[in-house]
Amino acid sequence: MSTSEQTPTLSFAELGLAAPVLQAVNEAGYETPSPIQAQSIKPLLEGRDLLGQAQTGTGKTAAFALPLLSRLDTKLKMPQMLVLAPTRELAIQVAEAIQSYAKHMKGFHVLPIYGGQSMGIQLGQLKRNPQVIVGTPGRILDHIRRGTLQLGELKSLVLDEADEMLRMGFIDDVETILKETPAERQVALFSATMPGPIHRVASRYLKDPVEIHIKSKTTTMETINQRYWQVTGMHKLDALTRILEVETFDAMIIFVRTKNATTELAEKLEARGYSSSPLNGDMNQAGREKAIDRMKRGKLDILVATDVAARGLDIERISHVVNYDIPYDTESYVHRIGRTGRAGRKGEAILFVSPREKRMLFAIEKATRQPITLMNLPSTEDIADRRVTQFTQQLSETIESQDLSFFETIISSYTQEHNADPIEVAAALTYLVQKTRPLKPVIHKTERPAREDRPQRDSRSERGSETRQDRERSPRRGAQRSEHKPEQDMDSFRIEVGKNDGVEAKNIVGAIANEAGIDSKDIGRITINETHSIVDLPKGMPRDLYQQLRKVWVNNKQLNITLATGDIEHGTDTRERKPRRTGKARTRPRDAARRPGLKRKSV
Ligand code: AMP
Numbered sequence: 001m002s003t004s005e006q007t008p009t010l011s012f013a014e015l016g017l018a019a020p021v022l023q024a025v026n027e028a029g030y031e032t033p034s035p036i037q038a039q040s041i042k043p044l045l046e047g048r049d050l051l052g053q054a055q056t057g058t059g060k061t062a063a064f065a066l067p068l069l070s071r072l073d074t075k076l077k078m079p080q081m082l083v084l085a086p087t088r089e090l091a092i093q094v095a096e097a098i099q100s101y102a103k104h105m106k107g108f109h110v111l112p113i114y115g116g117q118s119m120g121i122q123l124g125q126l127k128r129n130p131q132v133i134v135g136t137p138g139r140i141l142d143h144i145r146r147g148t149l150q151l152g153e154l155k156s157l158v159l160d161e162a163d164e165m166l167r168m169g170f171i172d173d174v175e176t177i178l179k180e181t182p183a184e185r186q187v188a189l190f191s192a193t194m195p196g197p198i199h200r201v202a203s204r205y206l207k208d209p210v211e212i213h214i215k216s217k218t219t220t221m222e223t224i225n226q227r228y229w230q231v232t233g234m235h236k237l238d239a240l241t242r243i244l245e246v247e248t249f250d251a252m253i254i255f256v257r258t259k260n261a262t263t264e265l266a267e268k269l270e271a272r273g274y275s276s277s278p279l280n281g282d283m284n285q286a287g288r289e290k291a292i293d294r295m296k297r298g299k300l301d302i303l304v305a306t307d308v309a310a311r312g313l314d315i316e317r318i319s320h321v322v323n324y325d326i327p328y329d330t331e332s333y334v335h336r337i338g339r340t341g342r343a344g345r346k347g348e349a350i351l352f353v354s355p356r357e358k359r360m361l362f363a364i365e366k367a368t369r370q371p372i373t374l375m376n377l378p379s380t381e382d383i384a385d386r387r388v389t390q391f392t393q394q395l396s397e398t399i400e401s402q403d404l405s406f407f408e409t410i411i412s413s414y415t416q417e418h419n420a421d422p423i424e425v426a427a428a429l430t431y432l433v434q435k436t437r438p439l440k441p442v443i444h445k446t447e448r449p450a451r452e453d454r455p456q457r458d459s460r461s462e463r464g465s466e467t468r469q470d471r472e473r474s475p476r477r478g479a480q481r482s483e484h485k486p487e488q489d490m491d492s493f494r495i496e497v498g499k500n501d502g503v504e505a506k507n508i509v510g511a512i513a514n515e516a517g518i519d520s521k522d523i524g525r526i527t528i529n530e531t532h533s534i535v536d537l538p539k540g541m542p543r544d545l546y547q548q549l550r551k552v553w554v555n556n557k558q559l560n561i562t563l564a565t566g567d568i569e570h571g572t573d574t575r576e577r578k579p580r581r582t583g584k585a586r587t588r589p590r591d592a593a594r595r596p597g598l599k600r601k602s603v
Pocket of ligand 1: 029037257258
């Protein structure tokens with residue numbers, strides 16, 4: 001076995017990939033080959049066998065898919081490439097990745113095949129003559145034995161996550177499949193670890209393979225505090241936004257994988273009020289230097305970068321490194337977080353880790369010889385506390401540093417003319433300044449808080465009535481009533497989600513509050529029935545709001561809200577009609593905020 005000494009210096013264009021594959025890679029926004037890709041692509045293109053020790057997240061799918069796809073003959077309607085994966089999820093994921101890399105290859109078909117799916121469906125799909133099959137070993141073997149999968153034209157076989165296949169007891173099936181394939185086929189075996197049985201398979205079935213080992217250097221970084229957030233149940237962007245709210249940072253660098261992601265994320269952060277810029281290899285030298293210079297001078301707080309673009313970056317101000325996408329290898333991680341803690345300062349490193357990337361996390365801990373501690377995301381209360389603290393600090397600073405005499409005159413004449421309490425005036429001013437960034441933040445729908453921040457369901461109401469406040473304490477109380485009468489000053493609305501959709505009162509409140517901008521305290525009683533629910537909302541709903549609410553989605557269903565009471569008594573078909581304008585003035589959208597009952601949130 002020979003070891004490749006190649007370093008990741010060649011670009012994708014220089015590696016000799018087929019034109020349609022290269023085009024797909026460029027469109028995916030991959031800037032440079034990851035280390036495993038830089039080492040695997042050439043030998044695989046040359047038809048060599050390969051033994052790669054690498055984990056998920058290193059870019060190993062593209063490492064084998066790009067060169068092996070480049071060698072396919074799409075005119076030949078027979079399986080030419082077979083990928084064996086330990087789980088159905090991985091098989092699907094790999095098939096999807098392959099499809100995306102082959103999207104410009106005319107006449108190309110890839111088929112995932114796994115246990116649990118109907119044989120009939122799979123037989124039908126096999127008749128479409130896919131050139132690439134990705135499957136779990138058991139089911140693949142079934143098809144081989146039934147004669148429904150012909151491997152006579154097979155050019156390459158990939159064993160993905162071989163140690164997992166061993167752990168799950170598939171190694172015998174894998175060997176049987178290997179024996180069923182033509183002797184001259186090319187084999188690529190990837191495994192995170194190399195236990196004995198995998199090594200034996202490798203030495204028995206691989207011919208003089210190129211051996212690739214994504215090494216992990218060990219490093220110590222005492223000045224950097226490292227934390228990770230387990231990506232679960234919340235969008236990464238929302239998690240990042242919460243972190244940005246509470247972390248005290250001077251300047252931050254956020255690492256993502258693709259050039260496209262640098263611009264997308266920088267734009268989203270900019271829209272959320274953070275001065276951000278992308279930093280990627282597509283930007284010309286002048287553009288990159290400008291961004292770096294702006295950050296050095298404090299004109300820019302966040303750079304969203306790819307590994308390549310941030311190489312060697314030395315900005316003292318960088319107090320935080322966020323690994324929004326996990327790096328391919330421990331060396332990249334070490335390099336990334338080394339952008340903080342410069343010049344003897346302290347630094348913070350935060351890593352987003354999805355469950356499938358846990359192994360990389362352990363490898364990083366080992367390489368840095370430092371524990372990476374699990375971090376909890378800040379709760380809504382943490383964010384509110386933080387905003388209030390920042391606000392009061394700003395107040396003190398303004399009082400200390402600004403000449404306020406002109407403003408004092410205005411307020412003092414206002415208080416005299418209106419006989420107003422200065423505290424109340426200050427409170428009104430506070431209300432005005434916090435409108436775009438409320439001191440009591442409302443969580444956006446995609447920012448679903450962790451369970452513990454949500455109102456407790458089972459706490460008891462001490463009042464006899466079932467009011468909105470009551471529901472806030474015990475969201476399901478309303479739901480248990482079978483008869484629904486609207487509360488005072490409220491209309492009842494029917495919405496087309498119910499128990500059968502798994503909906504709970506809190507989902508309805510959250511969606512209506514967030515999507516339609518209605519204050520949650522203005523949402524009244526909710527009754528959840530099997531197929532629909534009834535919710536009370538303040539009388540006089542503006543037409544545009546009504547239209548907006550019809551389109552809101554809860555538990556994968558549109559609300560399709562319709563008036564259920566009040567106007568029914570006037571004999572109107574509430575299913576079809578829009579809320580009408582009665583003798584009572586119906587509130588126009590722009591007046592909504594003035595009505596005591598129905599307030600549009602300013603966020
Ligand atoms: P894998 O290790 O194959 O599971 O890949 C992990 C992730 O890295 C996938 O989301 C790929 O789309 C992405 N990826 C693979 N290669 C590159 C590359 N050269 N540049 C940027 N992202 C990549």
